[in-house]
Amino acid sequence: MKIALSTLAGAALALGLISGPAMAEDQGIVVYNAQHESLAKEWANGFTKETGIKVTLRNGGDSDFSNQIVAEGTASPADVFLTENSPAMALVEAAGLFAPVDADTLAQVPQEYQPSSGKWVGVAARSTVFAYNKDKLKEDQLPKSLLDLADPSWKGRWAASPSGADFQAIVSALLQIKGEAATADWLKAMKANFTAYKGNSTVMKAVNAGEIEGGVIYHYYWFGDQAKTGENSKNVGLHYFKNQDPGAFVSVSGGGVLASSKHPKEAQAFLKWVTGKGGQNVLKTGTSYEYAVGKGAESNPKLVPLADLQAPKVDPATLNSKKVIDLMTQAGLL
Secondary structure: OOOOOOOHHHHHHHHHHHOOOOOOHHHOEEEEEOOOHHHHHHHHHHHHHHHOOOEEEEEOOHHHHHHHHHHHHHHOOOOEEEOOOHHHHHHHHHOOOEOOOOHHHHOOOOHHHOOOOOOOEEEEEEEEEEEEEOOOOOHHHOOOOHHHHHOHHHOOOEEEOOOOHHHHHHHHHHHHHHOHHHHHHHHHHHHHHEEEOOOHHHHHHHHHHOOOOEEEEEOHHHHHHHHOOOOOOOOEEEEOOOOOOHHHOEEEEEEEEEOOOOOHHHHHHHHHHHHOHHHHHHHHHOOOOOEOOOOOOOOOOOOOOHHHHOOOOOOHHHOOHHHHHHHHHHOOOO
């Protein structure tokens, strides 16, 4: 999905398709959920079990919901917004539609996994990786930087899913780290070099099948497939760029309470639970294979530790999704 502001008419048309009817006040909170449905369901069930507060999930995509919330404004029936990537959170924040997150909740998450504004908070994270076919590429042949993929030697050899919010978040980080001119040049070279697929899982399947040598995706697609049959990842290795490279970007999944929430106390309590011991433990023991970001929280032991990823420092509140859409469109990628 594209991370861009829709027209009010288009967003309004989506209201009934995504949100459904608003809930009565005595029925708990409504969460617009763009996270994995299974993960959000575990969070909701755990929170309800502990507090007795009902959670109704409305499932959709990052950009769909962020645009919808902007269109709904103060009339939104949602109490909480959860995303996979932070640019969607930044879009809603820029519209002034988030309430400040309670200080107790912010205190549960390290500063690098929350925006400097305190208007929303990190709830999970995922790492950028270069997935490669182990029969086609050896370790000494892998790109040392994401920027290396712009070199003509990589023409026709790598893939990505440019229309997805995941990849656009990665480009947002590249824009923040390297600036507009360097990002525009890289995207132009990407257009010449890469093969487009729809979805990270499709990119990984193509790499696994030997259709392409490698692809830029998030780590958890590989771990999730390995935990099942491994049939779509058995020939795939993961390369972590590290060294504060743009390709080592760790995307923060966000949670925020809408300023228009009719149940602000309950909504804040939900966010506190998700970022606390109960919610973060779901990431350790569940099947999402996303990183836990709470202070002292442990991620699934199969994952490369967050501290070892050597990710670049990026303020998630400043990721500019609109500029990324413009640049990718100009490069012919969207």
